[in-house]
Amino acid sequence: MFCQSCKDVYEEEEAGTCKECYEEASETEEELKREIDDLRSRLLFLRLPSPTLDASSTAHSDLLLHAIPASSSSSPSPSGDADAGRFDTPAIPAHRVILASKSPVFRAMLDNEMEESRSGIIKIYDVSYDVLRAFVHYMYTAEALLDEQMACDLLVLAEKYEVKHLKSYCEKFITSKVNNDNAITHYAFAHRHSAKQLLEASMSAIMESMPTLAEREEYKELVVKDPRILVEIYETYISRQDNTAADKDSDCSCRK
Amino acid sequence: MFCQSCKDVYEEEEAGTCKECYEEASETEEELKREIDDLRSRLLFLRLPSPTLDASSTAHSDLLLHAIPASSSSSPSPSGDADAGRFDTPAIPAHRVILASKSPVFRAMLDNEMEESRSGIIKIYDVSYDVLRAFVHYMYTAEALLDEQMACDLLVLAEKYEVKHLKSYCEKFITSKVNNDNAITHYAFAHRHSAKQLLEASMSAIMESMPTLAEREEYKELVVKDPRILVEIYETYISRQDNTAADKDSDCSCRK
Known part of the structure; x- marks a missing residue:
């Protein structure tokens, strides 16, 4: 032939x-x-120039976003406004229509005459300038340049502002990076941020290296910080062992 | 097998x-x-709520577009502004950032402190309310519900405002509808609006029905209105005949 x-x-x-x-x-x-060509060309058409890239795309901006990293936000001023105008990093310009359409949290903030809507200034707490920049860039372009750390930081921000598409994009990326060495860390992270796909992938990786689990540094940290997560891991392990045993039994009885 | x-x-x-x-x-x-699933989900994320559909998506609008149909625009008021506020159809709300990012013409208008930018009112001449609505809808969603008439009207508007993606989308649609009956009309239209793909498709359809061409109503109209287009059609016909004859000759000489 x-x-x-x-x-x-x-x-x-x-x-x-x-x-x-x-x-x-x-x-x-x-x-x-x-179909791919058609979708790509429509995507290109719908992409907006990211205000994080060049000054020309900040035209008609009606909002300023400020990143307040975790260290600065530990003692916010009581009024929440006294520190306005004093930020360590430049403001990121943005547009109400874009932010409100991508995030229900921004929409509620901007549609309801809250302080942020009146002042046109939104402070984003516990986030670095670079992460906020990537976050805003994604809302205009549906694109992000990820490494593991950036994906985790963006996932947290996407969860907070309910940008589901970005959260799932980051979760997919982190899931593709799960291995025996980082599985416990990612499992704990997935647990905190309800990331189901990542939870399952890291649990599978953990199951493969149960005999050496207790020797790991991240394990020892969790014993102190969040032992319930370890209990859950052990419970899953035992229940899967039971299932495997039951499967083997039914195999044996079939052969009899 | x-x-x-x-x-x-x-x-x-x-x-x-x-x-x-x-x-x-x-x-x-x-x-x-x-890949298609991924592109579709990114498209859905990037789509903006169209301000032509419901009131909630007109939030944060900073522009109003007015359709001035051809009949009303034949005698515009000298100041160009005296008729502001008196329009036959409702204004269509929009956002500067979106229009400026999709059309270089709107960008120039809005970035350069022209009258439209100052007033926040843009009059779109020679267009019906429905066509303008579809035009704005496309700029937010990359989607349009087309029939032949709407595709032609939108193509004209897309050409005027240099929204290339929409022009090519309409051109593809019209090209798919070309047949012997409408070929002359579409050829003349493609000629006026530099639509190359449509020009070629309608020329091919015309070539197939040359013997009956001169009997058609649209032909008789063109004789009066734009005879140069007919000259072009005849020139193409003759040159294709020449080519076919030359091909036949070379075929014959090969066989000798």
Whole structure:
């Protein structure tokens, strides 16, 4: 036989598809590629110039965002306003219509004549300038340059402001980075931020290295800080062992 | 042989691909589908609530667009402003940041302290309310519900305001509707609005019905209104005839 795709000759037992299915599959592939081209061009059209990139895209801005890192926010001024105008990093300009459309939290803040809406200044607490910049950039472009730390920081911010799409984007990225060495840390993180996909992936990685689990530094930290998470890990381990044992038993009884 | 796709048995001459290529193609299809899902979800995230649909999405609007149909604009008031506030149809609210990012013409208008920027009112001449509504809707969503008339009207507006993506979207739609009956009209339209793809498609349709061309009403109209277009059609016809003749000659000489 002659393969119409790779042009090689093959034996009967190496047969893949008949001609009709091959042609249908090629057509489907072409259609999918056309759809991808169309979606990409619509994405490009809908992308907005990010106000974090250049001055020209800050035109018509009607909001200023300020990052207040965790260390500065530990003792906020009582009025919440006395420190206005004194920030360590530059303000990030933005547009009400964009923020309100991407985040229900911003929408509530801006549509309801709250202080932020009146002043046009929003302080974002417990976040670095770089993370806030990436956050704003994402809301205009649906794009982010991630490493593990940035993905975790952005996920926290996305959760706080209910930007679901960004949260799920970061969660996917972190999930792809889970391994035996970071599984406990990511499991605890996923637990705190209700990230189900990451929770499952890191639990699977933990299950694979149970014998050495208690030797890890992150384990020892959790014993002190949040032992309930370890209890949950052990419970899952035992229940999976039970299931495996039950599966084996039913296998054995079938063979009898 | 057994087809792994449709599960039918087939003869040797009906072979499509080998197993390896079949598996590779299935993987590619899965990947393409995942990419489509990802692009769709990013598109949904980037779509903005259209201010033409409901009142809640007009929050933070900082512009009003007014449609001035051709009949009303034939005698505009000399100041260009005296008729402000007296419009036949409701204003369409919009946002400077969106319009400026989608159209270089709006950008120039809004970034440069022109009258429209100062007043926050933009009059769009020679256009119906429905077409302007569809135009604004597209700039927020990259979506439009088209019929042939709407596609033509939107193409004209997209060309005027240099919204390339919308122009090409409408052109594709109109091109898909070209047939022998509407080819002359669409050819003349494509000519006026530099729509190359539509120009070629309608020229091809015209070439197929040359013998009856001069009997058509649209032909007779063009004779009066824009005979140069007809000259161009005849020139193309003759040059294609020449090419076909030359091809035939070279075929004959090869066979000799």
